[in-house]
Amino acid sequence: MRVTRNAFALLLAACTPVTTRPAFAPYPEAVHAVIDAPPAQVTEEAGAWLAAQGTTVALASPRDGFLETRWQEVTDSTAGRMTARIRVWADPDAPGKSRVTLEAVYRPIEDPSRTPRDLERPCPAGSAGERLAARLLAALSEKLGVTKY
DSSP states (O other): OOOOOOHHHHHHSSSSSSSSSSSSOOOOSSSEEEEEEOHHHHHHHHHHHHHHTTTTTEETTTTTTTTOOEEEEEETTTTTTEEEEEEEEEEEEETTTTTEEEEEEEOOOOOOOOOOHHHOOEEOOTHHHHHHHHHHHHHHHHHHEEEEO
């Protein structure tokens, strides 16, 4: 079977590796669950829930199964004042299910000479950022169903 150059170019252009997901993986401390919905639906529901909570979503891509909030100032009694961000990765699992990872991070310092990811740390247990991620996971589990944590 012979493939023409035009057909090959068209096929190559259709398989673009471009994604909105970051080049790094979530921290091991991130929470995980298998949610009973496809990645696109999980991403859309997470964005809607966060918006209802007053959190601004900076980037949401249902196609890529990724969502990231803007940096926001949070204050609580356990960790004090911090700037935090939530990221959601929704990866295909079994048919119609997604392996969801929620990461809550903060920046303890600002240093323009370092890459942004180098400055991030997982939010401490019990902090406002970590509690927001846990509430989001509970809301997704309640609305869409959960197979396992």
